[in-house]
Amino acid sequence: MILRHDYGTPIPTGAVVREVPASTAPFPGVTVEAGDGLCLRVSLSPDDIIWGLGETVRGINKRGHLYRSWNSDEFSHREDRASLYGSHNFVIFSGPEKLFGLFIDDPGLITWDLAFTHENEAVITLPELGQSVYYLTGASPAELCRQLRELTGPSYLPPKWAFGYIQSRWGYASAEDARRVVKNHRERHIPLDGLSMDIDYMDGYRDFTWDEALIPDLAALSAELKETHVRLVPIIDAGIKQEPGFGVYDEGHEKDCFVRKADGEEFSAGVWPGLSAFPDFLRPEVRAWFGEKYQRLIRCGVEGFWNDMNEPALFYTPEKLAELREQAAALLEKDAPLPEWEKLKQPSSELPNNMEDYRRFYHRLQGKTYRHDRVHNIYGSHMTQAAAESFAAFRPDHRYLLFARASSIGAHRYGGVWQGDNSSWWSHLGLNLRMMPSLSMAGFLYTGADIGGFSCDTTGDLLLRWLEVALFSPLMRNHSALGTREQEAYRFERWEDMRNILTVRYALIPYIYSEFMQAALGNGLLFRPLGFDYPEDDTARRVEDQVLFGHGVMLAPVLEQNARGRHVYLPEDMLLIRFRSGEDFDLEALEAGHHWVEAQLNEVPVFVRRGSVLPLAAPAESVDELNFTDLTPVGWVDSGAELRTPWYDDDGVSTHPSLAENLRQISIRAEGDTVEAYCPGLTLHTDCLMVE
Ligand code: GLC
Numbered sequence: 001m002i003l004r005h006d007y008g009t010p011i012p013t014g015a016v017v018r019e020v021p022a023s024t025a026p027f028p029g030v031t032v033e034a035g036d037g038l039c040l041r042v043s044l045s046p047d048d049i050i051w052g053l054g055e056t057v058r059g060i061n062k063r064g065h066l067y068r069s070w071n072s073d074e075f076s077h078r079e080d081r082a083s084l085y086g087s088h089n090f091v092i093f094s095g096p097e098k099l100f101g102l103f104i105d106d107p108g109l110i111t112w113d114l115a116f117t118h119e120n121e122a123v124i125t126l127p128e129l130g131q132s133v134y135y136l137t138g139a140s141p142a143e144l145c146r147q148l149r150e151l152t153g154p155s156y157l158p159p160k161w162a163f164g165y166i167q168s169r170w171g172y173a174s175a176e177d178a179r180r181v182v183k184n185h186r187e188r189h190i191p192l193d194g195l196s197m198d199i200d201y202m203d204g205y206r207d208f209t210w211d212e213a214l215i216p217d218l219a220a221l222s223a224e225l226k227e228t229h230v231r232l233v234p235i236i237d238a239g240i241k242q243e244p245g246f247g248v249y250d251e252g253h254e255k256d257c258f259v260r261k262a263d264g265e266e267f268s269a270g271v272w273p274g275l276s277a278f279p280d281f282l283r284p285e286v287r288a289w290f291g292e293k294y295q296r297l298i299r300c301g302v303e304g305f306w307n308d309m310n311e312p313a314l315f316y317t318p319e320k321l322a323e324l325r326e327q328a329a330a331l332l333e334k335d336a337p338l339p340e341w342e343k344l345k346q347p348s349s350e351l352p353n354n355m356e357d358y359r360r361f362y363h364r365l366q367g368k369t370y371r372h373d374r375v376h377n378i379y380g381s382h383m384t385q386a387a388a389e390s391f392a393a394f395r396p397d398h399r400y401l402l403f404a405r406a407s408s409i410g411a412h413r414y415g416g417v418w419q420g421d422n423s424s425w426w427s428h429l430g431l432n433l434r435m436m437p438s439l440s441m442a443g444f445l446y447t448g449a450d451i452g453g454f455s456c457d458t459t460g461d462l463l464l465r466w467l468e469v470a471l472f473s474p475l476m477r478n479h480s481a482l483g484t485r486e487q488e489a490y491r492f493e494r495w496e497d498m499r500n501i502l503t504v505r506y507a508l509i510p511y512i513y514s515e516f517m518q519a520a521l522g523n524g525l526l527f528r529p530l531g532f533d534y535p536e537d538d539t540a541r542r543v544e545d546q547v548l549f550g551h552g553v554m555l556a557p558v559l560e561q562n563a564r565g566r567h568v569y570l571p572e573d574m575l576l577i578r579f580r581s582g583e584d585f586d587l588e589a590l591e592a593g594h595h596w597v598e599a600q601l602n603e604v605p606v607f608v609r610r611g612s613v614l615p616l617a618a619p620a621e622s623v624d625e626l627n628f629t630d631l632t633p634v635g636w637v638d639s640g641a642e643l644r645t646p647w648y649d650d651d652g653v654s655t656h657p658s659l660a661e662n663l664r665q666i667s668i669r670a671e672g673d674t675v676e677a678y679c680p681g682l683t684l685h686t687d688c689l690m691v692e
Helices: 141-152 175-187 218-227 247-254 284-298 318-333 340-349 372-394 426-441 460-472 495-521
Strands: 002-007 031-034 038-043 049-052 065-069 090-095 098-105 110-114 121-126 131-136 165-167 194-197 231-237 269-271 274-277 304-308 361-365 368-371 401-404 416-418 476-478 547-549 553-555 565-570 574-579 585-590 593-598 604-609 613-617 630-637 642-648 663-671 674-678 689-691
Touching: 038 131, 049 426, 090 141, 098 121, 098 141, 131 141, 141 426, 175 194, 175 218, 218 231, 247 274, 247 284, 284 372, 304 372, 318 340, 361 372, 368 372, 372 401, 426 460, 426 547, 460 476, 460 495, 460 553, 460 604, 495 613, 495 642, 565 604, 574 630, 585 630, 604 613, 604 630, 613 642, 613 663, 630 663, 663 689, 674 689
Parallel strands: 165 194, 165 476, 194 231, 231 304, 304 401, 401 416, 630 689
Antiparallel strands: 002 131, 031 038, 038 121, 049 090, 065 110, 090 098, 098 131, 110 121, 269 274, 361 368, 547 553, 553 604, 565 593, 574 585, 574 604, 613 630, 642 663, 663 674
């Protein structure tokens, strides 16, 4: 059941698609104080867990830290940060006496003190009124997530090829770079489906252009790479170079598409191309104008994009720069004992993403004007919406790949997200894994982190373990920053192990796709905390480094440097599949309880519940070449029982696939030495089933 309260006049964020009438019935377990702002308090028993908040730092259980909904350009995001790139205002309180969810539909700042100040209290504060708060109750946490999705709409559907491996690097600039990277993968038989193009492909970082000296014929390049089953995935940034004579800018300026300051002047801030103007994505006509621009690249055969810098990130504004110059000059003149460099350090650190700058410009939304800071968190989502609406208009029957950096709930209908600028740190492996269930809860099923780490130099062992961690992530992209060690798999001594792990991924793609589509079309979860399925098992509820995936799979990858295995908690009997490649793995039946599981650097342990199966395809080097109908289910099957598991497949590109029409059942029956597996349209091999 969903209850809605309105406080003030709610700002239309676009997050909700199903009308729930406002009510005055109390929210049991929540104390609400509404004045100038809003404060929600929940008292916690020692055993209560708080799940949710999507893309944030720290644990799967969010209890014990202070978080802020404020989309932030957090380069090298660290554990002490309160915000990352997305604001996903949904939490679930779960404990012996409680189970409810809160979704706060507000586009501005929210502070979540989740037992940070007081051990046994959660306090959620919003500085201003103008929001709807939804209170969700149901039989299970998964049911609450389903309700959220019914309220906010279904998750975005990527094309099938987008489940393949994508190689990326800030620095690939030319057609030659693209060809070289693809060739290096293909020559070594390292699977590959996509090549991300970062800002360097553009002409002077101008959106919707490319440098024709470096890429003389984009359409020819795209066609040539598609011949080898690789698609280009260019980046598009939020800011448009503010340069008279640049067609996109001139047009946007003439059509009044950019945000303005209080005095009516066009707002400008420095980002990659230098001073830039920012489209007011909150207006439908601006979305239509900006969205249409993607078609220039689509007409060259591009089928996927990543939207970046859409918090929006602001490196500086001319106003702030002038203020800081004055401040610095005053400091330098002061006869303080500080050395010069120290005096200048503070002012320069205030330059990027300054809150005062976010208060300098305005948006128009459904006939009203809002200062940016009041609607900050929905800016990026509306950029994603602009792209998605344009794709749908251009080719309504075709799925495009789209993922973005900044997001809020609502954007999950239009695209996926990547988890932003992480670092080549072992701690960020764990963070990657922990964000997967939280993002699933918020509706973002198509997600993943920069494999290998974005900033800092990666190492061969870290990259290999990261590929293992990302084995089931729908978005599986290796991306790194300019100036860091080059981190394509083929650069490392262990490249063959990396290739082998990627063959596991490709063997799994039919299963991952089947689970993804069932979750997306059925408003279900792809990744879940263990506590969702084992509510009575307090050990499982508190596990932070294992997650559930789809029907029947539990992931417990190795997250520590130099470790040759790890401790795993099994809430029930499971089959351990220790993968070395898509065709080389061993099976071990394990009973419920605590285990030390060996996993050498080139091995990844995957667990399948007794009575479930993991159907594998023969590995291929691209999704196009995978055979989705010839599968080998791997699992632990009870003799005498019939195992049934739902199986989904479709053409991988149609925009409105039917769950009912594309869902089949795999059924497996084992009796003594005879094992029979059946599913209409599939050839199933039974030699990797363990019968007991
Ligand atoms: C931002 C993005 C990163 C990209 C870089 C250059 O930092 O998060 O992925 O490589 O900009 O475009």
